Amino acid sequence: xxxxxxxxxxxxxxxxxxxxxxxxxxxxxxxxxxxxxxxxxxxxxxxxxxxxxxxxxxxxxxxxxxxxxxxxxxxxxxxxxxxxxxxxxxxxxxxxxxxxxxxxxxxxxxxxxxxxxxxxxxxxxxxxxxxxxxxxxxxxxxxxxxxxxxxxxxxxxxxxxxxxxxxxxxxxxxxxxxxxxxxxxxxxxxxxxxxxxxxxxxxxxxxxxxxxxxxxxxxxxxxxxxxxx
Numbered sequence: 001x002x003x004x005x006x007x008x009x010x011x012x013x014x015x016x017x018x019x020x021x022x023x024x025x026x027x028x029x030x031x032x033x034x035x036x037x038x039x040x041x042x043x044x045x046x047x048x049x050x051x052x053x054x055x056x057x058x059x060x061x062x063x064x065x066x067x068x069x070x071x072x073x074x075x076x077x078x079x080x081x082x083x084x085x086x087x088x089x090x091x092x093x094x095x096x097x098x099x100x101x102x103x104x105x106x107x108x109x110x111x112x113x114x115x116x117x118x119x120x121x122x123x124x125x126x127x128x129x130x131x132x133x134x135x136x137x138x139x140x141x142x143x144x145x146x147x148x149x150x151x152x153x154x155x156x157x158x159x160x161x162x163x164x165x166x167x168x169x170x171x172x173x174x175x176x177x178x179x180x181x182x183x184x185x186x187x188x189x190x191x192x193x194x195x196x197x198x199x200x201x202x203x204x205x206x207x208x209x210x211x212x213x214x215x216x217x218x219x220x221x222x223x224x225x226x227x228x229x
Contacts, residue, residue: 034060038078047086054079069103073116076100077123084127093131097124111159114152121145 034057041050057075061067080096083089097120104116125141128134 069106072103118148
């Protein structure tokens with residue numbers, strides 16, 4: 001798969017996530033050819049055509065030796081929603097929701113994985129509740145979604161605390177360096193700085209009256225230090 005196609009697919013899943021979260025997804029977003037075509041067909045109620053595009057997208061990604069699980073989450077969830085709410089195939093939808101959950105669990109980054117698992121369980125619960133009229137199954141999935149949400153909140157809290165700790169340590173180091181610099185400046189210029197300032201002033205005077213050309217080191221690339229005398 002080319003880098004361009006991979007980049008398009010990674011952006012595509014963001015479109016699915018935005019759509020599923022209730023946000024409007026702009027049609028001009030850069031999406032993979034399958035997901036973009038599917039999205040446009042859904043807008044025109046061409047659900048069979050959209051399903052065909054999603055099938056191609058799933059097949060295409062499964063042939064990728066490095067499957068992007070976040071992309072698969074979007075593809076399976078969108079296909080499951082189509083089957084459940086538009087194509088009268090709730091059993092097929094449940095299979096896709098299960099694949100959606102499976103890929104969400106395989107996402108490496110823990111917060112992203114838990115967030116996607118939460119959405120996956122809620123999506124499956126809605127299908128069970130509204131189409132299959134399986135109240136018990138829906139409640140079980142909602143409960144699992146709540147557990148994932150709680151775990152997500154715990155990890156986020158720990159990550160936020162760690163980030164604050166790192167930031168506090170970095171700020172303490174900046175404060176220490178600032179205090180040292182302020183203390184050094186309060187003591188006045190060091191002997192080295194005084195000597196350097198005096199040497200710079202002397203050189204400028206010699207350059208002004210061209211007396212620097214009388215130095216035995218003029219034109220040799222040596223500055224007169226002991227290392228090159």
